[in-house]
Amino acid sequence: MAVIIDNVLDARAPRHPEKAHRPDQPVMRKPDWIRVKAPVSSGYAQTQQIVRANGLHTVCEEAGCPNIGECWEKKHATFMIMGDTCTRACAFCNVKTGLPGALDQAEPDHVAEATFKLGLSHVVVTSVDRDDLADGGAAHFAAVIGAIRARCANTTIEVLTPDFLRKEGAVETVVRARPDIFNHNLETVPSKYLTVRPGARYFASIRLLQRVKEIDPRMFTKSGIMVGLGEERDEVLQVMDDLRAADVDFLTIGQYLQPSRKHHAVMRFVPPDEFKALATIAYAKGFSMVSASPLTRSSHHAGEDFARLRAARAAR
Numbered sequence: 001m002a003v004i005i006d007n008v009l010d011a012r013a014p015r016h017p018e019k020a021h022r023p024d025q026p027v028m029r030k031p032d033w034i035r036v037k038a039p040v041s042s043g044y045a046q047t048q049q050i051v052r053a054n055g056l057h058t059v060c061e062e063a064g065c066p067n068i069g070e071c072w073e074k075k076h077a078t079f080m081i082m083g084d085t086c087t088r089a090c091a092f093c094n095v096k097t098g099l100p101g102a103l104d105q106a107e108p109d110h111v112a113e114a115t116f117k118l119g120l121s122h123v124v125v126t127s128v129d130r131d132d133l134a135d136g137g138a139a140h141f142a143a144v145i146g147a148i149r150a151r152c153a154n155t156t157i158e159v160l161t162p163d164f165l166r167k168e169g170a171v172e173t174v175v176r177a178r179p180d181i182f183n184h185n186l187e188t189v190p191s192k193y194l195t196v197r198p199g200a201r202y203f204a205s206i207r208l209l210q211r212v213k214e215i216d217p218r219m220f221t222k223s224g225i226m227v228g229l230g231e232e233r234d235e236v237l238q239v240m241d242d243l244r245a246a247d248v249d250f251l252t253i254g255q256y257l258q259p260s261r262k263h264h265a266v267m268r269f270v271p272p273d274e275f276k277a278l279a280t281i282a283y284a285k286g287f288s289m290v291s292a293s294p295l296t297r298s299s300h301h302a303g304e305d306f307a308r309l310r311a312a313r314a315a316r
């Protein structure tokens with residue numbers, strides 16, 4: 001059964017005031033290969049209870065992730081720190097936009113507690129963009145990593161960070177906190193940045209990933225893009241080359257899904273065979289780990305994939 005997560009009908013409180021006056025974009029019917037599990041299991045309910053009890057936000061819910069039924073059944077939730085309100089307004093993203101509140105100083109402990117309660121052997125922590133903060137939220141990321149290490153010594157930690165608005169010292173702060181894997185998504189090809197990710201700069205994001213490896217050559221790095229936004233195949237291959245030039249280990253490629261009529265339209269549903277072909281090319285270009293499928297998301301199966309990534313490096 002396909003679950004359609006769509007906020008189109010919620011006109012009472014627009015999550016994205018900056019998009020409210022934009023013209024509606026056409027909504028394409030999802031193809032048969034976009035099939036997801038309904039969020040109805042007891043595991044799902046338990047995950048939800050632990051998330052709520054700790055007052056946390058998850059990107060699973062805020063981004064309307066299609067995999068939530070599958071992931072939460074297994075108690076795999078991806079925490080979204082520093083509030084539920086983002087200072088950017090990307091054309092693809094369902095996270096609420098506006099002026100965020102002050103940081104919750106107890107959040108690192110709450111994330112650590114929820115990680116413990118969920119029994120996570122691998123935890124993924126992401127955040128909204130906090131361009132309003134002097135360090136973009138880097139110190140808060142570091143505090144969350146530290147709190148998880150203290151509470152769950154055997155849990156591996158993956159961070160999926162924003163670009164910190166290119167603020168000096170931010171990447172260094174997070175790397176020094178020693179996450180096991182540092183993820184920063186490019187999201188799309190450079191020609192689409194102005195329309196899809198206008199607050200970011202493509203080469204600044206590449207440079208961020210390269211900088212992680214300069215500071216700690218042993219740290220695993222990861223990045224991802226969505227396809228179906230109107231990009232050309234050659235542009236995707238160029239992104240792969242740019243990421244390899246920055247020594248990125250792990251690439252994810254997934255289908256873009258349109259959260260509402262006010263978001264960027266899906267230009268094409270890429271068939272599963274094309275994802276397989278892209279994965280083959282990406283491996284040939286030297287990535288140690290590639291996940292490419294219509295429902296691939298940065299944090300989907302992140303624990304299993306991280307184990308494979310470590311094994312691939314060990315084998316080399």
Ligand code: SF4
Binds near residue numbers: 298299
């Ligand atoms: S793929 Fe990631 S964001 Fe989506 S439900 Fe799973 S853990 Fe959450």
